[in-house]
Amino acid sequence: MEAGTAPTTVGVAPATIPAERVRALVGRYFYATTAIFLVAGSLGVLMRQSQADVVPIGDNFFYAAMTAHGLGTFMAWTAFAVMGF
Numbered sequence: 214m215e216a217g218t219a220p221t222t223v224g225v226a227p228a229t230i231p232a233e234r235v236r237a238l239v240g241r242y243f244y245a246t247t248a249i250f251l252v253a254g255s256l257g258v259l260m261r262q263s264q265a266d267v268v269p270i271g272d273n274f275f276y277a278a279m280t281a282h283g284l285g286t287f288m289a290w291t292a293f294a295v296m297g298f
Contacts, residue, residue, distance in 0.1 A: 253285030
């Protein structure tokens with residue numbers, strides 16, 4: 214191998230993935246991200262209503278919901294959203 218070049222394949226070239234399998238995987242990602250978005254959004258609405266004294270919740274649940282909202286919104290949802298781009 215010459216200097217400055219990298220091999221384009223290692224071993225056997227991968228087989229083509231069937232379109233049905235790709236569609237199924239994309240559908241799973243879409244439904245998973247939608248579910249995560251809805252749950253995180255619901256937690257955000259619940260926290261906001263608690264701050265406005267519409268729905269009283271305890272302090273421990275509020276901060277647990279805030280943690281779950283942040284993880285769901287900024288970690289899980291965005292991680293799924295950027296996969297494949």
